[in-house]
Amino acid sequence: MKKLTRTSLIINGTAVLVKIYDEPRQNARASMTKNGAILRLPKGLKAERRKELLQWFEDWLAEQLSDEKRKQILVGKTYQNGEILKIYNRTYQINIEFQNRKSHTGNLKEHTIHLKLSEQDSEAHRQKAIRQLISRTVGQDCMAEFEKRVDYWNDKYFQEMINVIRFKNNQSNWGSCSSKKNLNFSTRLLFANMDAIDYVIVHELAHLKELNHSHKFWKIVADVMPNYKDQEEWLKENGHLCQF
Numbered sequence: 001m002k003k004l005t006r007t008s009l010i011i012n013g014t015a016v017l018v019k020i021y022d023e024p025r026q027n028a029r030a031s032m033t034k035n036g037a038i039l040r041l042p043k044g045l046k047a048e049r050r051k052e053l054l055q056w057f058e059d060w061l062a063e064q065l066s067d068e069k070r071k072q073i074l075v076g077k078t079y080q081n082g083e084i085l086k087i088y089n090r091t092y093q094i095n096i097e098f099q100n101r102k103s104h105t106g107n108l109k110e111h112t113i114h115l116k117l118s119e120q121d122s123e124a125h126r127q128k129a130i131r132q133l134i135s136r137t138v139g140q141d142c143m144a145e146f147e148k149r150v151d152y153w154n155d156k157y158f159q160e161m162i163n164v165i166r167f168k169n170n171q172s173n174w175g176s177c178s179s180k181k182n183l184n185f186s187t188r189l190l191f192a193n194m195d196a197i198d199y200v201i202v203h204e205l206a207h208l209k210e211l212n213h214s215h216k217f218w219k220i221v222a223d224v225m226p227n228y229k230d231q232e233e234w235l236k237e238n239g240h241l242c243q244f
Contacts, residue, residue: 002043008124011061015076015124028053030060034171035128036074037061069240077243079130085113085119088142088190094134106133113137131244132169138244139167139187146190150183153201157224169244174200176237177207191242192235199231 002023010017017036022043026120029040039057041050050212064070079085081096093112098119106115115133118124147165154160163181170186177183183204189197202225210217221228235242 008057008122009061011065014065014075014089015122015127016061016065017124017128028056030057032064032070032074034061034073035131037064037074037152050196072240072243076127076131078127079134085134085138086140088145090138090142091142092134092138096130106137108137108141110162133244135169135187138190139169142190143167146185149198150201150205153198153224154205157202158205158208162208174239175204177204177211179211181208187244188239188242192238196231196234199225199228200235202228 002021005020005022007018007020009018010016019033019036019038021038021040021241022045023040025040025042026166028042031040039054041053045053063075064074079094079096081094083094085092085094090110092108095112095114097114097116099116100120101118102114102120104115104117104121106113108114113134115130117129123128126216143165146167150162154162161181162183165183166185167187168184170184170188172190173186175183175185185200185204189200192200206217206220206224209220225231
């Protein structure tokens with residue numbers, strides 16, 4: 001059995017969400033995740049040794065935060081009241097209110113995303129909630145236009161049945177296609193340029209014909225978009241910037 005502790009640490013003024021696992025293992029291990037870090041500790045450590053390893057972990061986090069790209073991965077974006085967000089072909093203003101409430105909520109009125117945040121939560125958890133709420137709100141606002149873009153490529157090149165198109169706050173991939181013909185796209189994709197967005201759409205539509213990454217699948221993609229490798233390279237080089 002392993003024990004999980006969720007917390008946040010302030011490292012040189014920056015709040016980092018942290019998960020600490022006490023589990024059967026020989027050595028301590030630190031790793032980065034999307035918007036957070038994980039520390040895995042041997043179960044049953046003496047208090048003094050545990051304190052030493054926690055200090056080692058904080059030093060390791062400070063080193064990661066000294067690199068801007070790794071800092072972006074660890075902490076994610078932070079948003080302030082009145083900030084302007086430009087994404088897809090839209091511009092939003094962020095309005096943040098702190099209230100004596102337990103939960104965080106958000107909604108869109110005209111071009112302003114109104115966020116009502118709990119005063120009781122930590123800054124790190126509030127920023128995570130802000131990113132999730134903005135992602136959800138922007139995804140809902142852009143969905144109708146994005147669906148038209150998917151329909152354009154499908155009608156012109158694939159003529160396949162699509163069951164559902166969804167946006168998800170997905171960090172692990174840009175899109176996915178299920179055997180039930182559901183197409184899922186990460187809201188992070190809305191930060192990409194239009195050519196890269198179209199490539200991901202074509203990629204997932206090709207899976208409606210070939211639910212794999214076989215030679216036949218890639219030929220379908222190449223026939224529709226001969227320069228698709230350029231878009232893959234763009235996502236590889238710039239994907240870390242496509243974050244809420």
